[in-house]
Amino acid sequence: MAEHDLLVILDFGAQYSMLIARRVREANVYCEILPYNTPAETLKSRNVKGIILSGGPNSVYDKDAPHPDPSIWQLGIPILGICYGMQIIAKELKGDVKKGHKHEYGKAELEIDDPENIFAGIPKKIKCWMSHGDSVSKLPQGFKIIGHTENTPAAAIGSEDQKIYGVQFHPEVVHTPQGSEIIKNFLYIVCGIKPTWTTEHYIETACRELKAKIGKEKILCALSGGVDSTTVAALVHKALGNQLTCMFIDQGFMRKDEAKKIKELCSRHFKIHIVYIDASERFFGKLKGIVDPEQKRKIIGTEFIRVFEEEAIKLGEIPYLAQGTLYPDVIESAVPSKVTTAHTIKTHHNVGGLPKDIKFKLIEPLRKLFKDEVRALGKDLGVPDDIIMRQPFPGPGLAIRIIGEVTPERVKILQEVDDIIGSEIKRAGFYKKLWQSFGVLLPIRTVGVMGDKRTYLNTIAVRAVTSVDAMTADWARLPYDLLETISNRIVNECPEVNRVVYDISSKPPSTIEWE
Numbered sequence: 001m002a003e004h005d006l007l008v009i010l011d012f013g014a015q016y017s018m019l020i021a022r023r024v025r026e027a028n029v030y031c032e033i034l035p036y037n038t039p040a041e042t043l044k045s046r047n048v049k050g051i052i053l054s055g056g057p058n059s060v061y062d063k064d065a066p067h068p069d070p071s072i073w074q075l076g077i078p079i080l081g082i083c084y085g086m087q088i089i090a091k092e093l094k095g096d097v098k099k100g101h102k103h104e105y106g107k108a109e110l111e112i113d114d115p116e117n118i119f120a121g122i123p124k125k126i127k128c129w130m131s132h133g134d135s136v137s138k139l140p141q142g143f144k145i146i147g148h149t150e151n152t153p154a155a156a157i158g159s160e161d162q163k164i165y166g167v168q169f170h171p172e173v174v175h176t177p178q179g180s181e182i183i184k185n186f187l188y189i190v191c192g193i194k195p196t197w198t199t200e201h202y203i204e205t206a207c208r209e210l211k212a213k214i215g216k217e218k219i220l221c222a223l224s225g226g227v228d229s230t231t232v233a234a235l236v237h238k239a240l241g242n243q244l245t246c247m248f249i250d251q252g253f254m255r256k257d258e259a260k261k262i263k264e265l266c267s268r269h270f271k272i273h274i275v276y277i278d279a280s281e282r283f284f285g286k287l288k289g290i291v292d293p294e295q296k297r298k299i300i301g302t303e304f305i306r307v308f309e310e311e312a313i314k315l316g317e318i319p320y321l322a323q324g325t326l327y328p329d330v331i332e333s334a335v336p337s338k339v340t341t342a343h344t345i346k347t348h349h350n351v352g353g354l355p356k357d358i359k360f361k362l363i364e365p366l367r368k369l370f371k372d373e374v375r376a377l378g379k380d381l382g383v384p385d386d387i388i389m390r391q392p393f394p395g396p397g398l399a400i401r402i403i404g405e406v407t408p409e410r411v412k413i414l415q416e417v418d419d420i421i422g423s424e425i426k427r428a429g430f431y432k433k434l435w436q437s438f439g440v441l442l443p444i445r446t447v448g449v450m451g452d453k454r455t456y457l458n459t460i461a462v463r464a465v466t467s468v469d470a471m472t473a474d475w476a477r478l479p480y481d482l483l484e485t486i487s488n489r490i491v492n493e494c495p496e497v498n499r500v501v502y503d504i505s506s507k508p509p510s511t512i513e514w515e
């Protein structure tokens, strides 16, 4: 099968590359991020129609400054260098780069000198975002300046004949409002790529590939109820119908009615064969007396795998397992970021995150997609809105929001509380604006008074945060009225609770979840 037109981003610094990839995908063009030193031969063997050299934290004068394979310049594939990528162009094609003593950082006004190619249809003067120390001081042969700012005479350069362009500013960030248009110009005009990377196209190709790969064999999918695993199930089901079996393991600490909803969604809505496993007793048994957060997480993760393996055997011969791995996970393992943290903050447990030596052959139909592309795909496949727009929910579920021992009684309290918080946040129109909003059941009781009587009951902490990637987060400034409604409803409707507090810590130094 012919490979889709491909735009390759050579990665000189992970954070920039990911943003560029987002912009390219938004322009309906398929792209992949590859390491900066990917051999030209590899690029030649794929259907590469354009290359973007990303920005990065280095100076071309650094001792181990990263360089691309020198043969990429001869491939005849159009190239756009961004920031460091542009300096690499100048340096390698025998222009020059001047070492900067001052760093130019922030907004600047770009004046366009050549309103063609990457600047076609762009106003003469635009705002752009600069962040660089060095700048291009001598142009390579055949290049001309196509844009300048007050401080940077060569803010954009290009060679129409060689189809190589460089911009010193960052078109991928929102602070360059016309940035997306400039990237589109490079893709459509310079590279001649057509914007054909759409969800319909993706569904069609993925179904064809799944059919070819799986044939008449059976395939299993571990459902969590989140957008990724549900979308995988819907996609595989569309391609392979009843060759798919979904397994849902109820650990006992899902949200209120969640297990019931998932069962209904699969069996009624999608007519997918679902095996529901109530493993709650087993999980509660293992967690008896356990209060240490890491121990809890490890027990839940290990037990999940055990249950999964035992139950999968009962289903007979199923060679394949479908998983909801996304593109950012793929990049993380393929292009390791230079900075790695040595400490384990939390041991993550992901439903479907099974060990590598598992006997199944893994199928990952979402491994090319970003989260918002998965949402669009899920929507087209008929996954209901409340799953598509769902806030992230951790694999260990409510168990890591119950500080102290996890018991069925305590889960029940938190399920009610969580339901109230969720519905009030939605009613007030905050659900989609927040990264997460939830309740935490604390291991302390406090004194209260209800009617004329003294009470000695549980305390709930409400946590609501804004974030873009969960790496950092800020506590949400929710309106007092909303907090009041949430608090009132919790103490009135949950007889086990007499106090509600609001968590006003950001991440770092706190984390989003309490355990």
Ligand code: XMP
Pocket (backbone or CB within 6 Å): 346, 347, 348, 349, 350, 351, 392, 393, 394, 395, 396, 436, 470, 507, 510, 511, 512, 513, 514, 515
């Ligand atoms: P923290 O608490 O580390 O959480 O700030 C960052 C994000 O990760 C989610 N989270 C998990 N997700 N399995 C998951 O699938 C886990 O074990 C897990 N632990 C935390 C958390 O909800 C937040 O969005």
